[in-house]
Amino acid sequence: MAGSMTAMKKELRKKIRGVLSDLSEAAVATQTANATKTLLSMPEYKAASRISVYLSMPSGEISTSEVVRDALQQGKKVFIPYTYKLSAPSDGQPKSIMDMVELHSVTDFESLERDSWGIPTPRRDSISSRAxxxxSQGLTEGTESGAAGDNSGLDVIVMPGMAFDSQFGRLGHGKGFYDYFLHRCHKSSGMPFRVGLSLTEQLLPPNESVPTDTSDVRLDALVTGDGELRRAEK
Incomplete structure (x- = not known):
């Protein structure tokens, strides 16, 4: 079963990748503007003091640049992904995991260098200075961050994905970074409000769903590139 699930996810990623390759920069820019306007108007976003935002690739997904800028200008604490390898993973731990580290300012954001995916990423030597x-302050490379402190947790996490469905399922890029990060949140500081950003081409038809298993975490809300906000029933 696990093998067939992996194969189904791989096939769907391939299909969506093909659809996105035909999408123009202008279309992505228009959908980004629509989705950003909707996200920034959400009460959960407005009330959040601590927010995690993915930093977008140059193409093929909703850009989060304006979300990051707005959140910083509103005085929110903004956390962005940083992935690293564990030196000695224990049972149940992946080889590489993701932490969310603090972004200090718009200037800090603009100074980030792009990784091999074209995603703005904090430099390794800056991590020790980022909560x-x-x-906790910084992280010990190779070791999973410990138990949450008093000033911890996230109110909202803005999540990327390759594909989404109308049941709030999400297909990532296959590394499992977000699902494992949310598993750690659930164990320590509590689960944040989870909102996905989707180009309309990434949302599957109502009769199709993302292949999921018990480790896959569903969203609380989905914002699409036509500006529509969908909410999961409580």
Whole structure:
């Protein structure tokens, strides 16, 4: 079953990748503007003091640049992904995991260098000076962040994905970074409000769904590139 699930996810990623390759920069820019306007008007976003935002690739997904800028200008604490390898993973731990580390300012954001995916990423030598969302200062490379401190947790996490469905399922890029990060949140500081950003081409038809298993975490809300906000029933 696990093998067939992996194969189904891989096939769907391939299909969506093909659809996105035909999408123009202008179309992505228009959908980004629509989705950003909707996200910034959400009460959960407005009330959040601690927010995690993915930093977008140059193409093929909703850009989060204006979300990051707005959140910083509103005085929110903004945390962005940083992935690293664990030196000695224990049972149940992946080889590489993701932490959310604090972004200090718009200038800091603009100075980030792009990784091999074209995603703006904090430099390794800057990590020790950045708080992470679990409440500790920096992280020890190779070791998973420990228990949450008092000033910890996230109110909202803005999540990327390859594909989404109308049941709030999400297909990532296959590394499992977000699902494992949310598993750690659930154990320590509490689960944040989870909102996905989707180009309309990434949302599957109502009769189709993302292949999911018990480790896949569903969203609380989905904002699409036509500006529509969908909410999961409580």
């Amino acid at each position: 992470n969302s679990f409440g």
